[in-house]
Amino acid sequence: xxxxxxxxxxxxxxxxxxxxxxxxxxxxxxxxxxxxxxxxxxxxxxxxxxxxxxxxxxxxxxxxxxxxxxxxxxxxxxxxxxxxxxxxxxxxxxxxxxxxxxxxxxxxxxxxxxxxxxxxxxxxxxxxxxxxxxxxxxxxxxxxxxxxxxxxxxxxxxxxxxxxxxxxxxxxxxxxxxxxxxxxxxxxxxxxxxxxxxxxxxxxxxxxxxxxxxxxxxxxxxxxxxxxxxxxxxxxxxxxxxxxxxxxxxxxxxxxxxxxxxxxxxxxxxxxxxxxxxxxxxxxxxxxxxxxxxxxxxxxxxxxxxxxxxxxxxxxxxxxxxxxxxxxxxxxxxxxxxxxxxxxxxxxxxxxxxxxxxxxxxxxxxxxxxxxxxxxxxxxxxxxxxxxxxxxxxxxxxxxx
Amino acid sequence: xxxxxxxxxxxxxxxxxxxxxxxxxxxxxxxxxxxxxxxxxxxxxxxxxxxxxxxxxxxxxxxxxxxxxxxxxxxxxxxxxxxxxxxxxxxxxxxxxxxxxxxxxxxxxxxxxxxxxxxxxxxxxxxxxxxxxxxxxxxxxxxxxxxxxxxxxxxxxxxxxxxxxxxxxxxxxxxxxxxxxxxxxxxxxxxxxxxxxxxxxxxxxxxxxxxxxxxxxxxxxxxxxxxxxxxxxxxxxxxxxxxxxxxxxxxxxxxxxxxxxxxxxxxxxxxxxxxxxxxxxxxxxxxxxxxxxxxxxxxxxxxxxxxxxxxxxxxxxxxxxxxxxxxxxxxxxxxxxxxxxxxxxxxxxxxxxxxxxxxxxxxxxxxxxxxxxxxxxxxxxxxxxxxxxxxxxxxxxxxxx
Numbered sequence: 001x002x003x004x005x006x007x008x009x010x011x012x013x014x015x016x017x018x019x020x021x022x023x024x025x026x027x028x029x030x031x032x033x034x035x036x037x038x039x040x041x042x043x044x045x046x047x048x049x050x051x052x053x054x055x056x057x058x059x060x061x062x063x064x065x066x067x068x069x070x071x072x073x074x075x076x077x078x079x080x081x082x083x084x085x086x087x088x089x090x091x092x093x094x095x096x097x098x099x100x101x102x103x104x105x106x107x108x109x110x111x112x113x114x115x116x117x118x119x120x121x122x123x124x125x126x127x128x129x130x131x132x133x134x135x136x137x138x139x140x141x142x143x144x145x146x147x148x149x150x151x152x153x154x155x156x157x158x159x160x161x162x163x164x165x166x167x168x169x170x171x172x173x174x175x176x177x178x179x180x181x182x183x184x185x186x187x188x189x190x191x192x193x194x195x196x197x198x199x200x201x202x203x204x205x206x207x208x209x210x211x212x213x214x215x216x217x218x219x220x221x222x223x224x225x226x227x228x229x230x231x232x233x234x235x236x237x238x239x240x241x242x243x244x245x246x247x248x249x250x251x252x253x254x255x256x257x258x259x260x261x262x263x264x265x266x267x268x269x270x271x272x273x274x275x276x277x278x279x280x281x282x283x284x285x286x287x288x289x290x291x292x293x294x295x296x297x298x299x300x301x302x303x304x305x306x307x308x309x310x311x312x313x314x315x316x317x318x319x320x321x322x323x324x325x326x327x328x329x330x331x332x333x334x335x336x337x338x339x340x341x342x343x344x345x346x347x348x349x350x351x352x353x354x355x356x357x358x359x360x361x362x363x364x365x366x367x368x369x370x371x372x373x374x375x376x377x378x379x380x381x382x383x384x385x386x387x388x389x390x391x392x393x394x395x396x397x398x399x400x401x
Numbered sequence: 402x403x404x405x406x407x408x409x410x411x412x413x414x415x416x417x418x419x420x421x422x423x424x425x426x427x428x429x430x431x432x433x434x435x436x437x438x439x440x441x442x443x444x445x446x447x448x449x450x451x452x453x454x455x456x457x458x459x460x461x462x463x464x465x466x467x468x469x470x471x472x473x474x475x476x477x478x479x480x481x482x483x484x485x486x487x488x489x490x491x492x493x494x495x496x497x498x499x500x501x502x503x504x505x506x507x508x509x510x511x512x513x514x515x516x517x518x519x520x521x522x523x524x525x526x527x528x529x530x531x532x533x534x535x536x537x538x539x540x541x542x543x544x545x546x547x548x549x550x551x552x553x554x555x556x557x558x559x560x561x562x563x564x565x566x567x568x569x570x571x572x573x574x575x576x577x578x579x580x581x582x583x584x585x586x587x588x589x590x591x592x593x594x595x596x597x598x599x600x601x602x603x604x605x606x607x608x609x610x611x612x613x614x615x616x617x618x619x620x621x622x623x624x625x626x627x628x629x630x631x632x633x634x635x636x637x638x639x640x641x642x643x644x645x646x647x648x649x650x651x652x653x654x655x656x657x658x659x660x661x662x663x664x665x666x667x668x669x670x671x672x673x674x675x676x677x678x679x680x681x682x683x684x685x686x687x688x689x690x691x692x693x694x695x696x697x698x699x700x701x702x703x704x705x706x707x708x709x710x711x712x713x714x715x716x717x718x719x720x721x722x723x724x725x726x727x728x729x730x731x732x733x734x735x736x737x738x739x740x741x742x743x744x745x746x747x748x749x750x751x752x753x754x755x756x757x758x759x760x761x762x763x764x765x766x767x768x769x770x771x772x773x774x775x776x777x778x779x780x781x782x783x784x785x786x787x788x789x790x791x792x793x794x795x796x797x798x799x800x801x802x
Contacts, residue, residue: 051725051733051749081721081733083750116718117751226722303704303789304797311798317517320482321627324452332452332482348452349484350518388704390791396705397712 007157009141010172011195012237013037017135018143021128023076023114023121029147031125033097033132034071034191039107040235041200042068043207047228053080054090054120055110056229062094062106066200068233071191072097072132073111073148074125075176078187080226081117089122096129111229113150113176113187145174148189151395152176156267160260165240165249169196171256175264187227188215190264196253197236198243205245206254207232214261218269218384232257269384274391277309278367281383285374291328292381295372298326299385306388314360316344323372334375340368408558410542411573412596413638414438418536419544422529424477424515424522430548432526434498434533435472435592440508441636442601443469444608448629454481455491455521456511457628463495463507467601469634472592473498473533474512474549475526476577479588481627482518490523497530512630514551514577514588546575549590552796553577557668561661566641566650570597572657576665588628589616591665597654598637599644606646607655608633615662619670619785633658670785675792678710679768682784686775692729693782696773699727700786707789715761717745724773735776741769 009016014036021031044063046056062068072093079086090110098105112120135143145155156175161168177188198206211230236242243249269278281300286292299305299322308315319337323330337345339359344351362368410417415437422432445464447457463469473494480487491511499506513521536544546556557576562569578589599607612631637643644650670679682701687693700706700723709716720738724731738746740760745752763769 049722049725050727050729050731051721051736078718081718081746081749081751083748115716116721117746224726226718226725303793307794307797310794313798315516317479317482317627320452320517321450324450324627325625326451328451330451335452345482345518347484348482350482388794390794392704393708393711393789393791393794396708397714 005138005141006159006172007141007145008034008172008174008191008193009138010159011170011193013195013235014172014193015136015138015140016144017132017137017140018145018147019128019132019135022124023074029143030074030076031128031132032073032144032147033136034144034193035101035136036069036233036235038235038237039067039069039103040233041066041198041203042109042231042233043204045207045211045230047224047226049224049226051081051226053078053112053227054082054086055079055112056227057087058090058094059109059229062109065106067107068109069103069107070097070101071109071111071231071233073189075148075150076114077112077118077120078114078116078227079112079120082119086120089120092122093125096126100129100133109231111148111189113148113189113227116226141172141174148174148176150176151273153271156264156271158260158263160256162252162256164196164252165243167238167240169238169240169253169256170194171260173260173264175268177268187225188268189227190215190230190261192232192257192260194232194234195236195238196234196243197238197240198234198253202243202245202250203232203234206250206257209254210258210261213258214265217382218265266384269386272386273395274389275386276366276389277387279309279385280369281385282369282371282380283374284371284380285376286379287377289379289381292379294328295323295326295330295374296381296383298322299370299372300383303388306385309363309387310389312363314356314363316350316359319370319372320345330374330376336373336375338371406539406542407560407573408542408546409435409573409575409592409594410539411560412571412594414596414636415573415594416537416539416541417545418533418538418541419546419548420529420533420536422475423525424475430544431475431477432529432533433474433545433548434537435545435594436502436537437470437594437634437636439636439638440468440470441634442467442599442604443510443632443634444601444605446608446612446631448625448627450625450627452482452627454479454513454628455483455487456480456513457630458488459491459495460510460630463510466507468508469510470504470508471498471502472510472512472632472634474590476549476551477515478513478519478521479515479517479628480513480521483520486520490521493523494526497527501530501534510632512549512590514549514590514628517627542575549575549577551577552674554672557665557672559661559664561657563653563657565597565653566644568639568641570639570641570654570657571595572661574661574665576669578669588626589669590628591616591631591662593633593658593661595633595635596637596639597635597644598639598641599635599654603644603646603651604633604635607651607658610655611659611662614659615666618783619666667785670787673787674796675790676787677767677790678788680710680786681770682786683770683772683781684775685772685781686777687780688778690780690782693780695729696724696727696731696775697782697784699723700771700773701784704789707786710764710788711790713764715757715764717751717760720771720773721746731775731777737774737776739772
């Protein structure tokens with residue numbers, strides 16, 4: 001099954017728009033709106049950062065009613081570290097949309113991404129809302145996907161369809177984020193839409209499980225920006241029987257949502273600032289899942305590993321050093337390290353120059369896998385990481401200029 | 402008081418040498434020896450990495466007798482992840498020195514730094530030991546300081562003198578390390594020598610306290626390489642009354658040792674791979690010292706902070722984001738951030754464009770301070786961090802070629 005459109009307007013009953021309102025330089029899209037024809041359950045997962053941007057504070061509040069209909073997002077300004085004034089501005093964004101569409105304000109969700117600590121030019125945003133609403137359309141999903149970007153090179157959209165409960169259910173999505181890749185983050189925003197009918201608790205449960213297997217695999221637990229937000233809005237227009245937890249329909253829906261989110265997460269990796277490689281770190285044989293994640297995170301965030309990936313230098317010693325300093329009580333004598341199918345370390349010892357020459361070829365690939373077997377148990381975890389390149393430095397050294 | 406020499410041969414009764422033995426390319430010094438005229442107490446602090454190089458395993462064993470006389474160090478090969486063969490090689494290095502000098506083998510300590518996982522060319526090292534010994538001299542401290550380097554741009558040596566217990570006591574030192582700076586590490590080695598007379602337990606106590614206030618301020622706790630080693634050898638030739646813990650002499654000695662180690666640590670920062678700036682991160686008003694360290698570490702290791710330093714982009718929002726994601730339960734509304742004397746954030750909110758223009762000037766300095774007041778208690782911690790530059794990527798992307 002192939003839907004006509006890719007992105008947040010792919011499911012039934014969604015329209016979107018993206019325009020320039022004057023936050024970014026002229027010509028650059030900086031304001032997006034997504035609207036469902038009808039209101040429906042909405043789920044959210046937000047940053048764990050203690051410094052929380054105003055739009056996240058507002059969304060958490062609006063999420064209490066678990067019902068949404070519209071999402072407005074600006075880029076170019078994070079509306080973070082802006083105090084009470086920032087919260088007033090976030091509310092004003094939601095109110096402007098709610099009033100003009102005659103919908104309850106708590107059904108409008110707000111996102112912001114860009115520079116921290118600058119006052120949001122709220123007047124320009126409010127003045128642009130009528131135009132934004134006038135431009136709403138199904139193809140407008142493309143402009144919306146552009147309007148939420150900051151340093152991203154490409155817009156990121158996804159669509160997935162499946163038969164669930166005898167009806168065709170569609171999930172669409174868009175995301176922004178490229179600086180956020182290990183080991184640090186700029187803001188990641190992801191908005192998922194679906195025409196599935198699903199009860200609110202099941203939607204929230206599915207979204208949380210999905211994020212853990214997708215966006216959390218490209219970011220360290222808790223290592224999030226002031227603005228990170230993932231929302232999923234379900235309008236029920238597919239007219240399937242409402243999905244309840246513990247059913248086959250639920251499992252099908254969660255799988256579909258995870259597939260969509262993983263595709264967006266990998267797009268974020270591939271579009272990472274200055275990224276030339278995307279490498280899967282797979283830790284197996286750990287005593288606990290937490291231990292597996294910790295080892296995977298340590299490797300995936302190591303600047304020495306990431307620069308070696310960029311330089312295509314098969315410096316596997318840096319992998320071993322990262323495994324050793326992860327804080328997990330590993331036994332080096334039990335550790336095996338493979339690069340795709342080549343065993344480079346067996347029981348903690350390098351397997352020799354021939355293997356090194358073989359992995360040197362693997363390091364030239366754009367994507368490959370590093371598999372670390374700890375030999376201590378059966379838990380596992382994966383992470384996607386990227387290289388650290390000149391362009392990463394260039395982009396981040398002059399982000400605001 | 403100014404001693405004639407700077408470095409490990411500055412105290413009475415120490416000689417050293419540095420030669421080329423054939424691990425590195427011809428012409429590059431790669432083997433160092435330091436010898437005291439008499440044996441004396443020795444203290445050591447080693448890597449917390451679970452993957453431990455052979456020389457560290459050997460040194461820990463030799464340290465049990467708490468007495469040392471010689472230290473032999475090679476560069477160009479870390480002798481890590483080399484298994485039983487690696488331990489045999491480390492022992493052979495110590496044995497060759499011990500036999501030719503007719504001293505007990507457990508009084509010889511070994512260090513290695515360089516590529517992980519390659520077999521150490523032990524035959525070349527053993528063949529070079531007679532030449533190494535023949536070259537021992539007081540000015541030879543300079544060659545020794547060169548011979549332990551890897552990607553370092555400059556040798557790092559230090560000397561400190563003070564009257565302790567009525568006698569002039571001298572502390573000398575040398576170090577290598579530049580990749581090791583936050584947030585990752587290549588090996589850091591530091592060797593301190595002194596003619597102080599001091600009891601072994603007091604020396605070990607002083608060295609541990611010193612490392613916590615110096616080398617641990619440029620590296621994350623536990624975030625160490627497979628080979629990191631700090632040794633301090635005291636031969637007693639200053640003929641002061643042996644220093645005991647809890648005395649004024651002890652406090653004077655610890656202060657002197659800390660000064661020497663801090664100077665070496667700052668040299669490592671300034672010589673960091675591709676470093677153009679050294680910035681002091683000072684966290685104050687924390688509830689506990691552990692919390693202060695954790696916040697300081699999170700800022701000091703943030704690639705987004707480090708690239709902003711390189712770009713001289715006064716992006717203070719990245720500091721706030723790092724404070725928020727440190728895992729410490731900070732209250733953003735209590736946080737104040739200063740850059741040298743300019744308050745940029747008060748109670749979690751940016752103080753405006755004028756302050757931003759002033760800190761933009763501070764970002765152009767080669768060294769400055771970022772002071773974060775958490776407003777939760779009285780504990781504090783400092784870290785020295787550096788910027789992340791194109792050269793960092795260049796050097797680390799092609800370390801082995």
